Amino acid sequence: MTTTVNRPIVRSFLARFHKECAAHVRAGGHGVYWEEPKRARLVLPVPDDDNPSDLALFSLLDLGKQRWKVEEKGPFAGLATVLVPRSENWIVLRRVERDSVHPGPTRKVRFDCLACGACCKDNEVILFPVDVERFREAGRTDLMKPPLARRVNGKLVLTLLPETKRCRHLAKDNKCGIYTVRPDACSSFPVASECCLFARETELGIYDGLRPEA
Template identity: 35%
Template sequence: MPEAKPIINKEQLKVFKQYLQKADKNKVLRQLPDLHEEAMEKVDCLQCAACCKNYSPRFKTPDVKRISKHLRMRESEFIDTYLRVDEDGDFVVKASPCPFLGSDNFCSIYDVRPSDCARFPYTDEDVLLKRQALTLKNATFCPIVFHVLSRLSV
């Protein structure tokens, strides 16, 4: 049964932020594998796909090379067709939802997807602590991040 999309209020976000700022890094890193697995068992990403519907990963140079080759496109053609440069100077998709997301929430380039997609939602790695602003943003739409932070901060 898919877990509902998180409805996070400002108070919860504040609690998560305070927790992340004070968290014992080693203790959290030891807990993440089990909490990540627990969340992945509770949440069906194919029922949600909020990440793909509303946000874009960064497309790094290796991603562009791999995906354009897979699509049998020149890299410049792939970039012109699908990508734009964001305010941080990164390649991201031109529009949401992601053009590779199907109506069934399956990714048409899943086997060659960007590394950001493969690693998302970062709940099994130290990005959760190292990039706290990203973690908090992700908690507002990703039930997995919300679940992991909820379990950590109790």
């Protein structure tokens, strides 16, 4: 089954183009606003942290950020901004490079998760108390124990197959073997998020835009 998502296009703006950056974001896109040559702010619609599929929220999480500022005045009033760590500038620059071939502030993209499965490969899925309780209620306490799960830095995580780095529960047809009790991190993983797009690039070589230069 395919899903169509209207995903934001990421554009880069020099400091003097703050109005254009704000207009792009208000139209649904994401902006990388360069206050200085190496100092960038990500400008977004205000993330909805009650919506686990919010693409603006996952754009921040992909940078290791969980907080943002809602601007009260100026051209970005009502929009969210966050300083991009200098060590992560390459990430936003790659997003801009990828989207440079797409016109407009948003782009409709079709995804078929059963033809993909990239997010279930070489990924760390942390099990939270709500997941553990779901396993217990389903009589699947085996999912919390080796070889299906292990402790990493004090956190309980699902294990991967050592040979392929695939999730142990990912079948050959890309269906989930524990779909009805799958962890929240899996059920809420948003299609077309930056994490999704990156996984498709690294695991399958699928690029929704310009491929990186060799």
